[in-house]
Amino acid sequence: MTLSLQGISKTYESVEAVKKMDLRVEEGELLVLVGPSGCGKTTILRMLAGMIPSDEGKILFRQQNLSLLPPEKRPTVTVFQDYALFPHMNVAQNIAYGLKVRGVSKAVIQQKTSDFMKLMQIEGLEKRNINELSGGQKQRVALARAMVVDPDILLFDEPLSSLDAKLRVEMREEIRHIQQKTGITAVYVTHDQEEALAIADRVAVMNQGVIEQIGTPEEIYYQPATVFVADFIGFGNFIPARVKQISKDAIDFICLEKTFRQPVSQVKVPQGWHFSPEDPVTLFVRPESLLPNTDGLFSGRILQKSFLGASTRFMIDSGLEYPLKMDVLTSIHSISPGILLSFDIAEVVLFPAI
Numbered sequence: 520m521t522l523s524l525q526g527i528s529k530t531y532e533s534v535e536a537v538k539k540m541d542l543r544v545e546e547g548e549l550l551v552l553v554g555p556s557g558c559g560k561t562t563i564l565r566m567l568a569g570m571i572p573s574d575e576g577k578i579l580f581r582q583q584n585l586s587l588l589p590p591e592k593r594p595t596v597t598v599f600q601d602y603a604l605f606p607h608m609n610v611a612q613n614i615a616y617g618l619k620v621r622g623v624s625k626a627v628i629q630q631k632t633s634d635f636m637k638l639m640q641i642e643g644l645e646k647r648n649i650n651e652l653s654g655g656q657k658q659r660v661a662l663a664r665a666m667v668v669d670p671d672i673l674l675f676d677e678p679l680s681s682l683d684a685k686l687r688v689e690m691r692e693e694i695r696h697i698q699q700k701t702g703i704t705a706v707y708v709t710h711d712q713e714e715a716l717a718i719a720d721r722v723a724v725m726n727q728g729v730i731e732q733i734g735t736p737e738e739i740y741y742q743p744a745t746v747f748v749a750d751f752i753g754f755g756n757f758i759p760a761r762v763k764q765i766s767k768d769a770i771d772f773i774c775l776e777k778t779f780r781q782p783v784s785q786v787k788v789p790q791g792w793h794f795s796p797e798d799p800v801t802l803f804v805r806p807e808s809l810l811p812n813t814d815g816l817f818s819g820r821i822l823q824k825s826f827l828g829a830s831t832r833f834m835i836d837s838g839l840e841y842p843l844k845m846d847v848l849t850s851i852h853s854i855s856p857g858i859l860l861s862f863d864i865a866e867v868v869l870f871p872a873i
């Protein structure tokens with residue numbers, strides 16, 4: 520009982536937007552497609568909705584081949600960034616539209632419209648014109664209009680991009696809450712990696728028409744499978760290093776001219792990649808995994824400090840080509856300008872040298 524894309528491709532003139540993609544979305548799951556502009560996210564959503572055909576491959580939902588169905592026969596409804604509301608209809612008429620065209624009775628339309636206005640906390644706005652609403656209210660109307668027809672699959676195309684930062688966070692929490700409450704299957708497109716991590720059951724990170732990695736937000740954040748994913752999701756430091764020696768229990772690395780010893784079981788590496796003694800490698804370290812401490816493994820000098828609220832970010836010169844980023848809880852005050860650092864070694868991911 521899943522939505523699955525099997526070997527889906529799409530080429531526009533000379534641009535290969537989606538390349539032989541396989542993807543499964545479980546029933547009731549919220550799957551986020553995230554990636555930089557032009558990586559093919561919207562193209563996938565359009566193929567799911569039937570707005571454009573794929574060049575090859577199949578889209579199956581509950582054993583039915585959706586690729587053969589026109590858009591209006593598909594079990595999908597799309598929520599767009601620009602809301603796509605009907606400007607000549609008031610709020611209630613917008614929400615009721617989908618039910619009306621499906622020939623639902625007046626009494627049911629009234630009941631359902633009222634239920635969804637309540638769910639989206641827009642009661643009292645029934646008679647308002649669309650141009651008399653705030654951005655957040657418009658998005659609530661758009662969501663109510665999409666969900667009122669009880670679709671099996673909700674498609675979100677950057678639904679929060681037009682909202683200001685605070686409202687985005689509020690609305691994404693609300694979308695997540697309602698999606699979980701209704702158990703609707705959802706595919707959500709965004710280029711905002713923070714939004715992706717916050718809202719998803721699973722995240723698919725896309726790059727140039729392919730999925731680089733798919734996994735839970737925690738897997739994607741703590742165990743990026745590629746340098747692209749590590750770089751795109753969150754912040755991090757790429758530190759050049761060299762494998763010194765490998766024994767049965769531990770691996771020694773030389774990094775910043777110091778030797779780090781790490782138990783073999785703790786070394787996180789991309790699947791299928793093996794390294795040998797003397798290989799140049801890259802250590803990927805999150806800013807919060809860099810630790811200021813007095814018996815640190817290497818030294819650095821603070822170049823810059825940015826207050827981020829709960830944490831403070833320090834830019835540190837450690838003699839590398841780029842400054843290291845280190846996030847420290849703001850409540851910890853005693854950071855001296857010339858500091859000693861170490862890693863939380865269990866959180867470091869090892870990549871081939873970049």
Ligand SMILES: Nc1ncnc2c1ncn2[C@@H]1O[C@H](COP(=O)(O)OP(=O)(O)OP(=O)(O)O)[C@@H](O)[C@H]1O
Nearest residue numbers: 531532534536555556557558559560561562563710
């Ligand atoms: N109608 C079209 N004709 C030609 N090329 C297109 C068309 N639509 C998209 N493309 C190209 O296909 C690639 C994928 O586009 P797509 O819109 O799917 O990316 P996206 O990840 O959604 O990007 P964004 O976040 O900017 O919306 C891009 O290189 C884009 O320029």
